[in-house]
Amino acid sequence: MAYQLMTARSRDEAHRAATPLELFFDLCFVVAVAQAGKQLVHALAEDHVGDGITGYLFVFFGVWWAWMNFTWFASAYDTDDVPYRVATLVQISGVLVYAAGIPRAFNDNDWTVAVIGYVIMRLALTVQWLRAAAGETGPGRRCALTYAVGVMICQVGWVALLAAPEGSRRWLFLVLVVAELSVPVVAERSHQTPWHAHHIAERYGLFTIIVLGETIAAATVAVQSALDEHEALSELLPIAAGGLLLVFAAWWIYFAVPVHERLTSNRESIPWGYGHFVILGAAAAIGAGIEVAVEHAVGKAHVSTVAANAAVTVPMGLFLLTVWLLHSRHFKQGPAQQAVLPVCAAAVLLCTFTGTYAVLWAGLVAAAAVAVGVLLVEHRTGQPAV
Numbered sequence: 001m002a003y004q005l006m007t008a009r010s011r012d013e014a015h016r017a018a019t020p021l022e023l024f025f026d027l028c029f030v031v032a033v034a035q036a037g038k039q040l041v042h043a044l045a046e047d048h049v050g051d052g053i054t055g056y057l058f059v060f061f062g063v064w065w066a067w068m069n070f071t072w073f074a075s076a077y078d079t080d081d082v083p084y085r086v087a088t089l090v091q092i093s094g095v096l097v098y099a100a101g102i103p104r105a106f107n108d109n110d111w112t113v114a115v116i117g118y119v120i121m122r123l124a125l126t127v128q129w130l131r132a133a134a135g136e137t138g139p140g141r142r143c144a145l146t147y148a149v150g151v152m153i154c155q156v157g158w159v160a161l162l163a164a165p166e167g168s169r170r171w172l173f174l175v176l177v178v179a180e181l182s183v184p185v186v187a188e189r190s191h192q193t194p195w196h197a198h199h200i201a202e203r204y205g206l207f208t209i210i211v212l213g214e215t216i217a218a219a220t221v222a223v224q225s226a227l228d229e230h231e232a233l234s235e236l237l238p239i240a241a242g243g244l245l246l247v248f249a250a251w252w253i254y255f256a257v258p259v260h261e262r263l264t265s266n267r268e269s270i271p272w273g274y275g276h277f278v279i280l281g282a283a284a285a286i287g288a289g290i291e292v293a294v295e296h297a298v299g300k301a302h303v304s305t306v307a308a309n310a311a312v313t314v315p316m317g318l319f320l321l322t323v324w325l326l327h328s329r330h331f332k333q334g335p336a337q338q339a340v341l342p343v344c345a346a347a348v349l350l351c352t353f354t355g356t357y358a359v360l361w362a363g364l365v366a367a368a369a370v371a372v373g374v375l376l377v378e379h380r381t382g383q384p385a386v
Contacts, residue, residue: 006135008194009075009078018206019078026207030210035103037056040055040056040285056106066118067207070088071204072273074203088124097116098114119159122151143190143193146183192266197260204276208254212283215290219290226297235297235298236297241360246286253328254279262331282319286319289312293309293359306352306353309351309358316348321342321345344368348362
């Protein structure tokens with residue numbers, strides 16, 4: 001149908017799955033993730049650690065928040081008609097503009113292009129919320145209108161940020177981040193949008209897969225470039241092997257539990273959804289860290305061995321600990337199962353100080369954690385773990 005009234009979908013809808021448009025949306029958004037990771041690599045390799053991490057967190061927020069807002073909206077109101085598709089494609093256009101502005105925002109604190117792209121994405125979502133309000137009544141209508149007004153107010157703030165003195169922009173950025181994070185909390189305080197738990201879990205899982213895939217792609221390019229220029233195979237093989245083990249373990253651990261069973265209300269879902277800023281940001285940063293480790297191995301990075309190792313082990317440790325905190329711990333039984341991921345995160349961090357083979361050691365530790373987790377499940381249930 002070319003156009004239909006936008007009404008809420010059922011939370012109990014059977015066989016709800018991600019659509020081709022949502023998958024296309026994710027793939028386009030990962031372009032901006034790749035840009036953020038690329039800038040992080042350059043900053044860390046030049047030993048600009050503080051500025052690099054701060055810039056990465058700032059630019060990654062814009063990608064993650066726009067993606068997250070669309071994902072929850074689509075779970076509740078996706079009509080897949082022409083206006084909905086056009087608005088979604090406009091959001092994709094906005095993230096491409098945002099991605100083009102990431103280098104300037106990261107390196108020069110010039111947010112002009114990035115803000116333009118971000119505002120394009122958010123205005124398109126505002127139109128979607130207004131359309132949802134037109135199809136709702138009562139509390140549902142008030143909730144949708146609150147979303148629309150809240151998003152618009154935040155966009156005025158982002159535009160005003162461009163006129164602020166350069167030295168105050170980062171502090172004002174944090175104020176606007178708090179404002180953005182507050183909009184869903186305020187809008188849904190008396191009415192919960194009808195998002196679909198299984199669909200949300202699938203959407204987050206798919207985006208995590210795409211980010212981990214980007215991590216492998218970035219690491220592969222780094223290794224290939226190093227081989228073409230230096231042919232340092234003995235130094236690169238341990239990094240490549242360890243990096244693969246880390247990514248494989250990250251995938252296995254993330255999907256080890258049926259998290260949709262826990263997403264029953266906003267009480268659980270909002271912290272879980274917001275916490276994915278760390279999970280997704282860390283997943284993308286693992287790839288950047290592997291690139292830094294490769295550059296250090298061939299003498300192109302101006303950092304110490306410990307710093308190059310930390311570029312990999314710190315984001316992996318954060319990933320493991322946050323996955324455990326957000327959902328794995330709710331499905332683990334007994335102290336042994338509960339301890340696997342926190343102990344693994346600590347062990348991965350300790351690998352930072354193991355010299356030139358740190359990435360390989362970290363990968364082996366993560367793989368061992370997966371094996372121990374599988375054995376513990378089989379021992380407790382008497383059934384093969386899946």
